[in-house]
Amino acid sequence: MTIRYDNRVAIVTGAGAGLGRQHALLLASRGAKVVVNDPGGSVDGTGGANAVADTVVAEIRAAGGEAVANYGSVSDEKAAQGIIDTAMNTWGRLDILVNNAGILRDKSFSKMENEDFRVVVDVHLMGTVYCTKAAWPHMRAARYGRIVVTTSGSGTLGNFGQANYGAAKMGVNGLINVLRHEGASYNIKLNAISPSARTRMTEDLIPEEVAVYMKPELVSPAVGWMCSEQCDVSGEIISANAGSFSVVKYFQTEGVQFDPGEPVTLEMFAEAWPKINDWTGAGPMGRSRGRLEARLRAMGRIK
Numbered sequence: 001m002t003i004r005y006d007n008r009v010a011i012v013t014g015a016g017a018g019l020g021r022q023h024a025l026l027l028a029s030r031g032a033k034v035v036v037n038d039p040g041g042s043v044d045g046t047g048g049a050n051a052v053a054d055t056v057v058a059e060i061r062a063a064g065g066e067a068v069a070n071y072g073s074v075s076d077e078k079a080a081q082g083i084i085d086t087a088m089n090t091w092g093r094l095d096i097l098v099n100n101a102g103i104l105r106d107k108s109f110s111k112m113e114n115e116d117f118r119v120v121v122d123v124h125l126m127g128t129v130y131c132t133k134a135a136w137p138h139m140r141a142a143r144y145g146r147i148v149v150t151t152s153g154s155g156t157l158g159n160f161g162q163a164n165y166g167a168a169k170m171g172v173n174g175l176i177n178v179l180r181h182e183g184a185s186y187n188i189k190l191n192a193i194s195p196s197a198r199t200r201m202t203e204d205l206i207p208e209e210v211a212v213y214m215k216p217e218l219v220s221p222a223v224g225w226m227c228s229e230q231c232d233v234s235g236e237i238i239s240a241n242a243g244s245f246s247v248v249k250y251f252q253t254e255g256v257q258f259d260p261g262e263p264v265t266l267e268m269f270a271e272a273w274p275k276i277n278d279w280t281g282a283g284p285m286g287r288s289r290g291r292l293e294a295r296l297r298a299m300g301r302i303k
């Protein structure tokens with residue numbers, strides 16, 4: 001099986017550097033026409049330079065691929081619409097959207113200004129919303145779409161000093177959990193990448209002997225697959241790091257079911273806590289506990 005994107009049009013946001021650049025190069029090398037979006041700028045989202053996107057476009061063209069630059073910020077609603085318009089105006093279609101753009105404003109929560117929170121949420125969560133919303137009608141009309149969002153272990157696990165970033169990164173997971181249902185009948189599949197790689201964002205955080213293996217191009221195959229016709233899942237989170245790939249899921253314990261026809265006291269809860277928190281028999285969320293109706297029926301509360 002060879003995976004290709006011939007006749008497909010893709011957008012990669014924040015494609016001028018790091019992970020986004022590798023995603024764009026991979027998609028273009030397999031036949032996709034790619035909008036390389038990037039306003040340039042520093043890790044904290046300040047400044048800007050068209051050369052950042054232009055360089056990747058030149059790289060793709062030099063390798064025989066097709067690409068066009070867009071310099072808009074995903075956190076600006078109109079500019080985000082402009083990114084999608086760039087694809088539609090240039091090639092008349094949009095098949096793939098990789099929401100990758102990101103910034104950092106790390107600080108402990110006590111020192112973090114609300115503005116630092118807002119700016120990070122605006123790029124990661126609202127930027128993903130704006131681009132996805134603008135792409136949605138085109139994908140629905142074509143009855144085809146592949147959308148990738150970029151989450152992070154800083155959200156799913158938590159990381160000191162990244163309250164803004166962690167919250168924003170969990171937000172995109174909630175977004176695809178809902179949109180996978182709304183997109184299902186239109187063959188729009190949405191999945192998340194949870195990457196770990198050496199880029200300017202993580203430059204100082206990873207010891208050198210490990211960092212050499214944490215190449216951004218080792219994350220892109222998971223993104224490429226999620227962008228392909230072959231991708232047959234929606235709403236999944238794929239973790240990718242130094243050639244390792246795995247799926248992240250929310251699990252739920254079997255827990256306890258009290259009789260809902262009777263009061264539940266605080267003491268009953270406290271006493272049951274070890275059982276509520278017992279991971280024996282836990283399973284993917286929803287499934288381990290079965291349906292409420294079945295539990296109530298077993299107790300004779302409903303027929």
Ligand SMILES: NC(=O)c1ccc[n+]([C@@H]2O[C@H](COP(=O)([O-])OP(=O)(O)OC[C@H]3O[C@@H](n4cnc5c(N)ncnc54)[C@H](O)[C@@H]3O)[C@@H](O)[C@H]2O)c1
Pocket residue numbers: 013014015016017018019020037038039040041042043045052072073074075100101102103123127150151152153194195196197198199200201202
């Ligand atoms: N590197 C990692 O280990 C890691 C881990 C978890 C998540 N991520 C996520 O992966 C994505 C890529 O990060 P990276 O490590 O390649 O960082 P990076 O800084 O190298 O690349 C991010 C790119 O996004 C662009 N960008 C910033 N704000 C933008 C905006 N408003 N609109 C459009 N583009 C914008 C930047 O100019 C930059 O080129 C981010 O969403 C990041 O949060 C990275």
